[in-house]
Amino acid sequence: MKNKKTVVLGATTKPDRYAFKAITMLVEKGHTVLAIGQNQGEVAGVKIYTKQIPLTKIDSVTLYLNPLRQRDYYNYIIETKPKRVIFNPGTENPEFYQLLQSNGIKVEVACTLVLLATNQY
Template structure:
């Protein structure tokens, strides 16, 4: 398995949240994780940042933000130039799909947890 440097956007320290579960599973599967959320904290040794930090060599951004909240991150994600952005259930956003595709970024509408569980990540 290849380590895919992943940004979890919408990270949470609440164990019942899917973003928390995604961070845990990504770490467990050996991926490098950068977490950005509303509140600071830590999940599985991964610090949650509350501000956009400079990013390089990102393979995947996995979204846990609703489409309205995503708007604040459009430029940040595009400037980061990830290979792909995963839109988890509830984050679907056709407007953002078009912007990403126009910038050569792959769009995947899927569930990160399912992709990891089925070795399709």
Template sequence: MKNKKTLILGASTKAERASYKAINNLVSRGYSVLAIGQNAGEVAGVKIQTKAIPLKNIDTISLYLKASRQRDYYNYIVEASPKRVIFNPGSENPELSQLLELNNIKAESACTLVLLATDQY
């Protein structure tokens, strides 16, 4: 199931950040990765975009944004119609979770790195 295309929302080029580790981990495991962050850059060959990019066939959106920064992306996330959205620690958002459920998108409070490490991704 390596064809699960993943969008990292809140991507960072800082090596200590979980989003940076997630991009590296996903790429090393053969997943197709897109990334949007505050600052442009590149991680593991994945270009970090600073603006919303057109999305097709997204399986998972992995969030690394605090709730207050997610509101700008609500429509974008719903329109991308991913199978699931992972709320990584610190990104939990009941308002967005409810919106996702209303649109038949699975909202999952989890850690992408843990899911990958335990083969549950």
């Protein structure tokens, strides 16, 4: 398995949330994870940042933010130049899809947890 440097946007320390489960599963599967959320904390040894941090060589950004909250991150994500952005259920955003695709970034509407569980990540 290839280590894919992944940014989890919408990270949380609440164990019942999908972003928490995604961070945990990504770490278990051997991926490097950077997490950004509203509140500081730590999940599976990964520090949650509350500000946009400098990012390089990102494979995937997986979103756990509703479309309205994604707007604050449009430029940040595009400037990071990830290979793909995963829109998990509830984060679908056709406006952002177009911006990403026009900048050569792959859009994937999928569930990160399902991709990981079925070895399609």
